[in-house]
Amino acid sequence: MTTTTLAVLVPVLPFLGAVAGLLLGRTAPGFVRPLAVLPTLAAAALAVTVAVRQGGGAGGGKAALDAATQLTPTGSVPIDLALHIDGFAALVAVLVGVVASCVQIYSTGYLRGDARYSSYAALVSLFTSAMLLVVYSGDLMVLLVGWEIMGICSYFLVGHYWETPEARAASLKAFLVTKLGDVPFLIGLFALAADAGTFRITGVLRTVAEGGLDHPTLVALLLLAGVAGKSAQFPLHTWLPDAMAGPTPVSALIHAATMVAAGIYFIARLLPVFAASEAALVVLAVMAAVTMVGSGLAALAQDDIKRVLAYSTIGQLGYMSGALAVGDRSAAVFHLISHGAFKALLFLGAGVVIHAAGTNSLATMSRMRGLPRRIPDAYWTMTVALLALAAIPPFAGFFSKESVLVAAEHAALDESAAPGAAGWTVLCAGLLTALLTAAYATRLWLLAFRGHGAEAPDHGKQPVSMSAVLWVLALPSLGFGLTVGYLAEWFDGHSLAPNLTTSVLGTGAGLVGGLITYGCWRHTTALAARTPMGAVTMHPHTEPALTEAEAIGTHTATYGSISAADDPADPGRLLLGPLHRHAASGFHLDAVYHRLFVRPVLAAAELVRFLDREVVDTYVRGAGTGARWLGAAVRRAQTGNVQTYLSALLAGSVVLAIAAVLVAAGA
Numbered sequence: 001m002t003t004t005t006l007a008v009l010v011p012v013l014p015f016l017g018a019v020a021g022l023l024l025g026r027t028a029p030g031f032v033r034p035l036a037v038l039p040t041l042a043a044a045a046l047a048v049t050v051a052v053r054q055g056g057g058a059g060g061g062k063a064a065l066d067a068a069t070q071l072t073p074t075g076s077v078p079i080d081l082a083l084h085i086d087g088f089a090a091l092v093a094v095l096v097g098v099v100a101s102c103v104q105i106y107s108t109g110y111l112r113g114d115a116r117y118s119s120y121a122a123l124v125s126l127f128t129s130a131m132l133l134v135v136y137s138g139d140l141m142v143l144l145v146g147w148e149i150m151g152i153c154s155y156f157l158v159g160h161y162w163e164t165p166e167a168r169a170a171s172l173k174a175f176l177v178t179k180l181g182d183v184p185f186l187i188g189l190f191a192l193a194a195d196a197g198t199f200r201i202t203g204v205l206r207t208v209a210e211g212g213l214d215h216p217t218l219v220a221l222l223l224l225a226g227v228a229g230k231s232a233q234f235p236l237h238t239w240l241p242d243a244m245a246g247p248t249p250v251s252a253l254i255h256a257a258t259m260v261a262a263g264i265y266f267i268a269r270l271l272p273v274f275a276a277s278e279a280a281l282v283v284l285a286v287m288a289a290v291t292m293v294g295s296g297l298a299a300l301a302q303d304d305i306k307r308v309l310a311y312s313t314i315g316q317l318g319y320m321s322g323a324l325a326v327g328d329r330s331a332a333v334f335h336l337i338s339h340g341a342f343k344a345l346l347f348l349g350a351g352v353v354i355h356a357a358g359t360n361s362l363a364t365m366s367r368m369r370g371l372p373r374r375i376p377d378a379y380w381t382m383t384v385a386l387l388a389l390a391a392i393p394p395f396a397g398f399f400s401k402e403s404v405l406v407a408a409e410h411a412a413l414d415e416s417a418a419p420g421a422a423g424w425t426v427l428c429a430g431l432l433t434a435l436l437t438a439a440y441a442t443r444l445w446l447l448a449f450r451g452h453g454a455e456a457p458d459h460g461k462q463p464v465s466m467s468a469v470l471w472v473l474a475l476p477s478l479g480f481g482l483t484v485g486y487l488a489e490w491f492d493g494h495s496l497a498p499n500l501t502t503s504v505l506g507t508g509a510g511l512v513g514g515l516i517t518y519g520c521w522r523h524t525t526a527l528a529a530r531t532p533m534g535a536v537t538m539h540p541h542t543e544p545a546l547t548e549a550e551a552i553g554t555h556t557a558t559y560g561s562i563s564a565a566d567d568p569a570d571p572g573r574l575l576l577g578p579l580h581r582h583a584a585s586g587f588h589l590d591a592v593y594h595r596l597f598v599r600p601v602l603a604a605a606e607l608v609r610f611l612d613r614e615v616v617d618t619y620v621r622g623a624g625t626g627a628r629w630l631g632a633a634v635r636r637a638q639t640g641n642v643q644t645y646l647s648a649l650l651a652g653s654v655v656l657a658i659a660a661v662l663v664a665a666g667a
Contacts, residue, residue, distance in 0.1 A: 335404055
């Protein structure tokens with residue numbers, strides 16, 4: 001097969017698997033799991049084949065793969081069904097295929113016995129297909145189709161446990177917030193196509209190179225609004241922590257390879273458009289800095305293990321946005337791929353931990369001992385992933401995060417075309433976030449795996465399908481960074497080698513953050529040993545391993561009741577001090593949005609309801625009442641007496657005659 005044919009099959013196979021899974025889910029349930037796993041695995045294998053054949057695309061000395069056919073004549077700007085596969089697209093597609101395959105395999109064990117598994121698996125396949133369409137698409141309108149399908153799939157997948165109010169609210173919030181960003185995003189795409197005269201990515205980039213954009217700042221800012229929503233960047237990031245109400249494998253997919261990765265990949269694809277406006281780059285740098293630091297502080301105060309990882313994802317996406325703000329898409333995509341591997345591992349490992357502990361609460365886990373012995377696979381692989389997250393060498397996160405800091409340093413020292421202000425903003429925020437990242441990664445590891453108290457419950461052995469994929473993802477988390485030299489041809493031939501200054505500063509910040517957190521944990525653990533068990537309140541498990549009632553009964557009887565808000569064993573309380581309460585609530589941004597947007601919208605809706613009920617309905621009811629009264633009056637006049645009718649006719653004739661005489665006299 002030609003490379004073009006293979007590339008077309010990559011997004012098509014998961015789509016066909018989704019359709020077949022939906023059609024056969026009820027009639028032939030035995031085929032659901034193979035239809036979920038095999039097409040996704042095949043797509044991953046084909047994506048690897050395409051990447052190897054491309055050999056890095058334009059960056060490796062080969063031309064990027066471009067193929068197109070006109071989708072429909074529009075009469076103005078044409079829309080083409082086009083492929084544009086360079087080194088970045090080839091590698092990101094491999095990431096999507098591998099992570100989606102691991103998620104599908106993991107889900108066969110995690111959601112065993114779930115009555116809605118067939119629809120879940122089909123939606124995951126459709127989600128994967130949509131992201132692959134975004135990655136390979138060479139036309140912005142076709143890319144937009146994949147972009148929107150992902151938003152719809154996320155709504156259903158986040159709300160998979162629709163029986164719970166948290167899941168329903170989270171799915172609706174994710175959908176509305178991302179759609180809020182998509183409105184200016186769509187306007188920006190039309191404005192970009194109007195300036196370039198085409199939706200083709202190659203045509204847009206050619207127009208930018210020739211200086212043909214009339215409004216680069218306006219277009220870039222409109223597109224950034226959509227990226228902020230989809231990739232959970234400040235100020236539209238609030239949907240992502242709440243999306244943890246969905247199944248853990250869905251969280252892994254959204255955070256590692258789809259949805260949030262789409263926005264970063266989009267900017268990387270069209271970076272020259274954003275680089276045409278220094279103002280847009282500075283805005284992106286400030287947005288990235290606020291996102292990084294704010295999410296790092298919030299992660300230190302979360303009790304739910306999945307919310308810690310959610311805020312971690314927001315922070316790492318901030319690193320990627322920061323790399324793009326200083327004009328280095330190679331560093332951004334390198335960190336995107338590296339982060340995808342270890343973040344998928346962290347979420348899937350967290351699913352095993354939740355399954356074993358029967359709770360999402362780190363405070364509760366801190367009162368258990370022996371979890372590492374119950375789940376050794378999750379313990380060791382999550383340790384590797386947390387080291388990668390904390391950017392400790394030689395793990396993958398060190399090399400990718402280092403590439404971002406190097407790019408920021410070059411911009412700060414005016415060694416690149418990016419604004420110096422953007423460089424200094426990203427560099428300072430990146431170093432501070434490195435400290436915070438190591439701090440919350442250390443806190444999570446200590447609370448989850450170094451608990452004190454009663455023995456951890458035994459909920460049975462984890463399915464092999466859940467444990468095996470952890471080791472598959474541990475390999476790139478451990479060794480992906482060591483392949484920097486080989487992968488350079490996929491990254492525009494751009495060197496991603498570490499820099500001594502930023503390596504020392506970044507690693508030093510990470511070590512300081514980890515050591516301080518460990519010291520605080522030793523202190524708080526000693527304090528907790530003197531605190532009565534009943535002084536705190538428990539957070540029950542909401543995943544399918546136990547029912548809520550079983551979880552509450554098990555943990556209240558065994559561990560007492562525990563709450564992160566008052567848990568004296570939490571080092572985050574000591575680290576953040578008075579800031580802890582604000583960080584735990586995400587710095588009250590949801591409350592601000594509720595007052596600024598939700599309340600006015602609800603008030604406007606109430607006003608419309610009042611006007612509809614009291615004004616519009618009054619006219620409708622009045623018309624009916626008037627007709628009824630008129631009918632009643634006419635009915636009363638129908639007496640059946642002929643003399644009455646003749647008298648009325650005579651009186652009417654007299655009145656008409658008098659009126660005629662008066663009119664004639666007046667004339």
